[in-house]
Amino acid sequence: MISEIFSITFITGLIGATMRMATPIIFATLGEILTERSGVLNLGIEGTMLMGAMTGFLITLNSGSLLTGVIAAALVGMILSLLMAFLSVYLGLSQHVSGLGITLFSTGLAMFIYRLHFGSPIVPPTVEPFKQVAIPFLSKIPVLGPSLFTQYGLTYLSWLLIPVISVILYRTKLGLKIRTVGENPFAADTAGVNVNLTRTLSLAAGGALIGIGGAFLTLAHQNMFLIDVIGGRGWVSIAMVIFGNWDPLKGAIGAVIFGFLDGLQLRLQGLGIQVPFHVFLMIPYIITIIALVGVSRKATVPESLLKPYRREEKSG
Amino acid sequence: MIGLKIIKRKPLPRWAKIIIPLCAILATLILSAIPILIARGNLWKSYYYLFYGALGTRYNLLETFVKASPLIFTGLAVAFAFRAKFWNIGAEGQLLAGALMATWVGINFTGIPKFFLLPIVIISGFIAGGIWASIPAILKTKLKVDDVVSTLLLNYVMIHIMGTLLFGPLQQPGSSWPRSSGILEAARYPMLLARSRFHLGIPLAFLAVLIIWFINNKTIFGYQSKAVGVNIKAAHFGGINTTSVILKTALISGGLAGLAGVGELCAIHYHLLMDISPGYGYSGIVIAMLGNLHPIGVLFASFFFSIVLVGAHTMSRMTGVPTYIAEVIQGMALIIMLIFLLLTEYKIRVVRK
Numbered sequence: 192m193i194s195e196i197f198s199i200t201f202i203t204g205l206i207g208a209t210m211r212m213a214t215p216i217i218f219a220t221l222g223e224i225l226t227e228r229s230g231v232l233n234l235g236i237e238g239t240m241l242m243g244a245m246t247g248f249l250i251t252l253n254s255g256s257l258l259t260g261v262i263a264a265a266l267v268g269m270i271l272s273l274l275m276a277f278l279s280v281y282l283g284l285s286q287h288v289s290g291l292g293i294t295l296f297s298t299g300l301a302m303f304i305y306r307l308h309f310g311s312p313i314v315p316p317t318v319e320p321f322k323q324v325a326i327p328f329l330s331k332i333p334v335l336g337p338s339l340f341t342q343y344g345l346t347y348l349s350w351l352l353i354p355v356i357s358v359i360l361y362r363t364k365l366g367l368k369i370r371t372v373g374e375n376p377f378a379a380d381t382a383g384v385n386v387n388l389t390r391t392l393s394l395a396a397g398g399a400l401i402g403i404g405g406a407f408l409t410l411a412h413q414n415m416f417l418i419d420v421i422g423g424r425g426w427v428s429i430a431m432v433i434f435g436n437w438d439p440l441k442g443a444i445g446a447v448i449f450g451f452l453d454g455l456q457l458r459l460q461g462l463g464i465q466v467p468f469h470v471f472l473m474i475p476y477i478i479t480i481i482a483l484v485g486v487s488r489k490a491t492v493p494e495s496l497l498k499p500y501r502r503e504e505k506s507g
Numbered sequence: 508m509i510g511l512k513i514i515k516r517k518p519l520p521r522w523a524k525i526i527i528p529l530c531a532i533l534a535t536l537i538l539s540a541i542p543i544l545i546a547r548g549n550l551w552k553s554y555y556y557l558f559y560g561a562l563g564t565r566y567n568l569l570e571t572f573v574k575a576s577p578l579i580f581t582g583l584a585v586a587f588a589f590r591a592k593f594w595n596i597g598a599e600g601q602l603l604a605g606a607l608m609a610t611w612v613g614i615n616f617t618g619i620p621k622f623f624l625l626p627i628v629i630i631s632g633f634i635a636g637g638i639w640a641s642i643p644a645i646l647k648t649k650l651k652v653d654d655v656v657s658t659l660l661l662n663y664v665m666i667h668i669m670g671t672l673l674f675g676p677l678q679q680p681g682s683s684w685p686r687s688s689g690i691l692e693a694a695r696y697p698m699l700l701a702r703s704r705f706h707l708g709i710p711l712a713f714l715a716v717l718i719i720w721f722i723n724n725k726t727i728f729g730y731q732s733k734a735v736g737v738n739i740k741a742a743h744f745g746g747i748n749t750t751s752v753i754l755k756t757a758l759i760s761g762g763l764a765g766l767a768g769v770g771e772l773c774a775i776h777y778h779l780l781m782d783i784s785p786g787y788g789y790s791g792i793v794i795a796m797l798g799n800l801h802p803i804g805v806l807f808a809s810f811f812f813s814i815v816l817v818g819a820h821t822m823s824r825m826t827g828v829p830t831y832i833a834e835v836i837q838g839m840a841l842i843i844m845l846i847f848l849l850l851t852e853y854k855i856r857v858v859r860k
Contacts, residue, residue: 234655238838274842281511282855284845287594287655291792292845296838299831300542306829307546426659433653469670476663480652487652501513 199334205451205458206338210346211412212457213443213450215240217349218404219428220435220442221356222397226272227432228360229393230373230495231279234290236401237425238297239271243405245301248416249308251318260318261345261406268402269395271297276391283499294425302418320414321345343411345403349443352400356439369393373493376500386500401425423476430479434486437493445482449475512856519851527851528797528804531844532811535836538843542835548828560821561814567821569703573775575813577602577784579712580767581791582798582805583719588640588760590723590800591736593753597643597658598764599788600665601636605765606772607669608635610677610779613690613772621693628694629711629769636765637758639665644757648750662788666781673781687779696774708770713806715763720802722759732756764788786834793841799848812837 219236226233233239243264251260271293278289309316321343329340360366368389371379376386404424409416427449435442456471536554543553561571581598588595595601609632616624643661646652672678673685680688696707723729731752734742743749771783790812797811798804819833849855 282849283513284849288796288845292838292841295789295793295841299834299838303542303829303831303835306831423663426656430656430660467671467674469667469674473664473667476660480657480660483652483656484646484650487650
């Protein structure tokens with residue numbers, strides 16, 4: 192048993208699984224960071240991921256193109272986030288409740304559309320999923336090659352997005368706008384920034400990433416749509432945003448840690464260990480809560496998160 | 508360009524607070540036509556069977572009461588917590604905690620007459636749910652951990668605790684399914700009306716509505732809990748021990764959700780199952796909002812949802828519209844209610860810029 196755990200194949204497999212399981216969380220965490228930095232908490236994330244997963248799957252099955260599926264998932268994520276923008280930004284409704292409303296609505300909608308389209312088949316329909324791509328040369332490195340550099344295209348994309356979003360947030364005018372709107376919308380408004388529009392665009396861009404994160408689960412990690420395919424990964428991403436203190440790199444590190452725990456439980460199950468698999472499934476969630484305990488006291492929340500912007504209500 | 512302008516309006520009279528949820532329900536039912544039409548269901552037939560399925564026969568009507576019972580409990584649980592701005596999204600996990608505890612008591616406490624065992628089962632389920640809800644409350648008050656996130660994550664922890672036990676020590680001997688042994692006869696809720704599943708949990712839910720109404724309106728704690736919700740800093744400076752108030756609020760909220768689980772176990776399933784709750788905890792959020800966080804409102808909102816959930820089955824059988832329409836309606840109802848609630852405080856003007 193112990194020797195199995197320390198074998199090269201196990202470790203290679205574990206690193207590979209870690210990065211694979213981290214992918215949807217990285218997408219969703221980055222999307223949520225972008226959104227929250229502009230001052231909006233998007234609790235629609237869990238339902239948006241599910242709609243992304245369902246749409247990506249459905250469109251791929253019908254069009255035969257995985258890329259079309261991913262784009263469709265991004266679009267659906269965007270549309271749902273625009274609904275969130277309408278409710279929480281333009282109408283200024285409670286971000287908590289609007290987000291939960293969107294999650295409940297899109298969860299129902301995803302299952303409704305799936306059932307409408309497929310009925311209740313005994314064998315769920317499947318797609319031909321993404322294949323892992325080996326990067327030339329790098330994939331030849333022992334251990335790291337077959338694990339880190341033989342991944343899905345979407346996984347590489349998620350890594351690429353970490354520096355891209357960091358640069359956008361910290362080094363561009365657009366990023367400065369987003370952050371100011373999230374910290375002090377009144378100052379931003381005075382400086383001529385359209386607060387509501389900036390928030391809407393941040394939501395839309397974040398929603399696209401969240402949708403893609405969902406699609407990864409049905410188009411790469413698995414090749415079918417199951418109702419519990421997201422299984423709380425959206426909420427985990429919200430936790431990772433806090434864990435990473437609203438920083439893309441730190442948030443992604445959190446996502447990789449969660450991916451490691453998730454990958455570890457998959458691998459240990461694979462070894463046929465005689466511990467109920469639910470114990471393993473529980474561990475990532477518990478560690479996430481413990482991690483939150485560690486960071487929450489010194490978290491620097493965007494100053495205007497949860498606050499709708501109404502020019503007339505300065506004191507509010 | 509066209510924009511929206513949101514202007515504060517004068518407070519509306521009391522009757523508006525009753526009219527507005529009704530309008531929201533009406534709007535939801537009208538908008539439900541969209542998914543029905545997408546599913547190529549005949550509109551009138553669909554609406555007819557939605558209501559016939561829930562209210563048309565004696566059995567169906569009583570089933571609507573049966574379904575309303577857990578919804579009232581989770582709706583009250585969420586409403587009571589939200590009123591104090593304790594964002595308890597964890598009613599689902601607390602429900603399961605209650606069901607789990609009731610299972611353990613209901614299997615192991617042999618030789619106790621029903622008259623004594625039932626209160627023990629009910630109270631232990633209440634306590635289990637309350638304790639599960641007090642974890643995020645402690646994390647919130649002592650360690651500043653966001654309650655939305657912790658209550659949500661704890662739902663998944665509880666599902667997996669249940670899974671561990673149902674595939675392990677609690678699994679029915681000889682069963683290959685994740686389900687517990689049946690609970691003792693003495694731990695089962697009595698059925699109150701013949702030829703139906705109208706059980707003890709239904710009057711208990713009505714009783715809970717009354718008790719929560721009493722706590723909210725007639726006790727100092729109810730006042731303090733509301734004060735914390737309106738402005739926690741002001742409540743603190745006003746001499747209220749906010750930590751203790753939030754903790755007590757969480758205990759009661761979680762306990763109520765736990766009772767939903769006890770009812771499902773002791774009156775409907777008798778065995779603990781992985782899918783003992785089809786998301787009653789999440790429905791509780793919608794019900795609480797639709798009921799305007801008021802216990803009487805929760806009661807009516809629960810019946811609305813119960814009608815939708817029970818009726819959706821008949822509608823699905825007769826018209827082919829998937830039963831998940833109930834979940835779609837639920838999500839729509841929450842969003843629509845939010846917009847209608849906004850209209851109680853603000854006017855929306857479309858303006859040209």
